[in-house]
Amino acid sequence: MDRLDWKILAELEKDGRLSFAELGERVALSKSPCWNRVRELERSGTIRGYTATIDPTSVGLAVQCLISVRISFDRHAEFEQAVLDHPAIIECHTTAGDSDYLLRIHARSVEHLDELLRAGLAKLPGVHRLSTTVCLKSIKPRSSIAKWAASC
Numbered sequence: 001m002d003r004l005d006w007k008i009l010a011e012l013e014k015d016g017r018l019s020f021a022e023l024g025e026r027v028a029l030s031k032s033p034c035w036n037r038v039r040e041l042e043r044s045g046t047i048r049g050y051t052a053t054i055d056p057t058s059v060g061l062a063v064q065c066l067i068s069v070r071i072s073f074d075r076h077a078e079f080e081q082a083v084l085d086h087p088a089i090i091e092c093h094t095t096a097g098d099s100d101y102l103l104r105i106h107a108r109s110v111e112h113l114d115e116l117l118r119a120g121l122a123k124l125p126g127v128h129r130l131s132t133t134v135c136l137k138s139i140k141p142r143s144s145i146a147k148w149a150a151s152c
Contacts, residue, residue, distance in 0.1 A: 001046070004029065008037055009046070009146035016050040053142070061106035063113050064135040067121065068099035075126025076100075082124045088116055099131065110134075 007027040011018060018026070024034035041047045056064065071079050083092045083103070091104040103121070107113035113134070122130055 003150075005037060005041060005046075006146055006150035008034070009041065010144055010150075012038070012047065012050075013144050013146055056106040060108050063107040063109060064138070065105050065107065065113060066133045066135065067103040067105065067117075068095070068131040068133075069101040069103060069121075069124075069127060070099050070129040071101070071124075071126035072128060078125035079127070086120065086124070088120065099129075 004027060008023065011023055011026050020031045020035045020038070023029075023038070024031050027034065029037070038047070056062070069079075079101070080092075083089050083101075088105050088107075089103050090106060091102075093102045094100065095102050105113075105116065105121075107116055113132075117130060117132065121127070
């Protein structure tokens, strides 16, 4: 990847709906070469897709939480499948340290969070312990991977 690819990625991270003409203008490239570069970035898997970023609060999910999960050693496969099937779990990452996984969820209220924890997440396969951190305010909910990676 060259400097131009990094610029293209940074612009698409800001606005994935840019036309190739607009994108080309922003990175000083004509429409066709810009389209070819984006197509190659998609083909290589660098660009995995295009999505809308939804504000959780505007759809009634005002409580954001990070949940550390410790599970039984022999239940990882079952737990991971259950996570994939659970609609409230927005993200799931394996971790090293005191817990095995870190989940991100959103809830309508503290009462809804309590219900999700007791009736849903605590009953996932192999769960021994949940440790919940409620996020009070998002300072930097998302940043540019392209800008960071280009500077490394």
